[in-house]
Amino acid sequence: MFKGHPKGLFVAFFANMGERFGFYTMMAILVLFLQAKFGLTEQEAGGYYSWFYFGIYALALLGGILADATRKYKFVILIGLIVMFLGYSIIAVPGMTLTITLIGLFTIALGNGLFKGNLQAVVGQMYDDPKYSKVRDSAFMVFYMGINVGAFFAPFVATGIRNWFLGTQGLVHDGSLPALCHAFNKGTLADVSVFQNLADKVSGMHVIDLAAFSQKYIDAFAKGYNYAFAIAAGTMVISLLIYVIFNKHLPSVEKTIEKEADKSNVRTKANSTTSPIALLLASGLMLTTSAIFHFLFQDIGLGLAVGLFIGFIAWIFQISTKEERPRVSSLILVFFVVIFFWMSFHQNGLTLTFFARDYTVKTVDAFTNVFFNLESILAFIGTVAGLVILLTRKEKIARFIGLGMFVGLGALTAYFISGYSDVNPIAPEVFQSFNPLFIVALTFPVMGIFAWLRSKNMEPSTPKKIGIGMIIAAVGFAIILVASLNLVSPHELQYVEAGITKYNPVPDSSRVMPYWLISGYLTLTFAELFLSPMGLSFVSKVAPPRFQGLMQGGWLLATAVGNKFLFVGSNFWGKLDLWQLWSIFIVCCILSAIFIFSIMKRLEKATK
Secondary structure, three states, X not given: OOOOOOHHHHHHHHHHHHHHHHHHHHXXXXXXXXXXXXXXXXXXXXXXXXXXXXXXXXXHHHHHHHHHHXXXXXXXXXXXXHHHHHHHHHHOOOOOOHHHHHHXXXXXXXXXXXXXXXXXXXXXXXXXXXXXXXXXXXXXXHHHHHHHHHHHHHHHHHHHHHHHHHHHOOOOOOOOHHHHHHHHHHOOEOOHHHHHHXXXXXXXXXXXXXXXXXXXXXXXXHHHHHHHHHHHHHHHHHHHHHHHHHHHHOOOOHHHHHHHHHHHHHHHHHHHOOHHHHXXXXXXXXXXXXXXXXXXXXXXXXXXXXXXXXHHHHHHHHXXXXXXXXXXXXXXXXXXXXXXXXXXXXXXXXXXXXXXXXXXXXXXXXXXXXXXXXXXXXXXXXXHHHHHHHHHOOOHHHHHHHXXXXXXXXXXXXXXXXXXXXXXXXXXXXXXHHHHHHHHXXXXXXXXXXHHHHHOOOOOOHHHHHHHHHHHHHHHHHHHHHHHOOOOOHHHHEEEEOOEEEEXXXXXXXXXXXXXXXXXXXXXXXXXXXXXXXXHHHHHHHOOHHHHHHHHHHHHHHHHHHHHOOHHHHHHHOOOOHHHHHHHHHHHHHHHHHHHHHOHHHHHHHOO
16 A cells, blocks of 8 residues: 555554544534533534534644744644644543533644644655655545544444443433433423433333433433543544654655745745735735625624635735746635535535434344444455455465455354344444545545556546546435435424424434435545545645645635535524435535536646
8 A cells, every 4th residue: 555655654644544533533423412412403513513624624724834934844743733632632521511612622623723734735745756746646545545544433432432321321322312302401392202202212211200311311422422532532642652753754844945945035025025915915805705704694704714715815826926826826726616515525524414313214224234333344344355355366365365354254244243133223423434434445446447547548637536526526415315305304393382492303204224325425435535635636736835834724724614614504404405405515516516627727737
């Protein structure tokens, strides 16, 4: 996997793996934790969720500016790891208020901003060496796979820790119960009999005091998530140790960048005299755009996000030279597309998680249960991997190993299936493991296809891969749309009685098999492989040398704006029919693809 690549890729791969474990723990459980602990509505939880994701990526701009200004990329990355550990430690403490929890989330976002973009920039710097430049795209795909190895395990661990703690309290998991507990406590639950039946079921006995049960279940549910955050803090320590011990294999590019800066000093003198104008222009555009978007959407956060992005564009254009501007403008155009991709894709931690919790069956048969337990899914993955090795490798020893894996792990998978009952409960958090699993499984096949096309001089350019990714993303949401047809929508389950909004849980008749959501995630994963690592590669390839960290920060700032638009999903969750909700993201992805292909020649010219 690392053959033909510098040793630094190995360090970046594993340092990022632990950090991503913590991040994807957040993706799997954050919105569920906020609702279970504090009784927030989908709209309220989605608001905090979008703020958190905005902060993670927007603060990468700060990280990029610090690294570019100091030329200490590796030191800024180290500080980011330490700050993230502190943030996870804060939210791991049970019983914290919403305010303290939000402070912890901001701390994580700050650390991530210092870490993420600069590590990507350092990976790109390794491939500025002509010796490695031809494998830059494949390097970012390997790096991206490291992200998702940690991400695969995170939902299983978070779910296991939560269920373990519920068990210590004599309870079992039911994803719909926290909302019913809060509704019961507020007096807004329409049908108490449904709540009574579920309370009896998870307690294993008839519950007499529903009020006491409600508080006990909410506390146990939330504490289980707190301990999952503690595991995430532990993985941050592992990432930190790997980075501290082995970061010598990462490039120290301070002197190289200083030389490039010296060469451009003559060209930038004219621009330097206009820097106050640049700052004034950027500030004015930021404030104006913020005001417009705040007026249109009544969301000051969205106004800030869009205003900051517009201000960044004005600033970077003003400080760039005439020679740099074609590259900068090409990057900015791609950044606009990135906004709509991440607005859609990161619904996996928000509205798609709501769909997993409320509209996917709570129990599955023995075979399907294989994919919702860590030990059985690992055995199944090993079985498939063995079959692939057996069929594709020519070496006798490799085929023998493949046969052994196929037979041995296949038998283990069958053993697990035989031990499962006909009805097995599943947790909605586990759906978040499928995207990283598919990333890990598909990275090598996709890399192989690109390599084969490259050998035939038929490989699509990086911008074309991004455009194709947007089309595939639209198909992914179309699958979810089909699954949602004829399901009762959230707004149909609410009614007003005596001035109080009453709630009903989603009936079992409106729950679909998990394969719909799994298929959607599979398709969205193909889209992600075509867009995200290719986008990182595009930025590292096109960014002017003195703006490497800054333009990686710009990519992440665009991602931040897209994440601030996540509220579109949560705000419309209880207002539109489900199929109408998914149509929003389908249209955004298709229009973005059309835009990319309309400027393809310009983007391809910038990469040469």
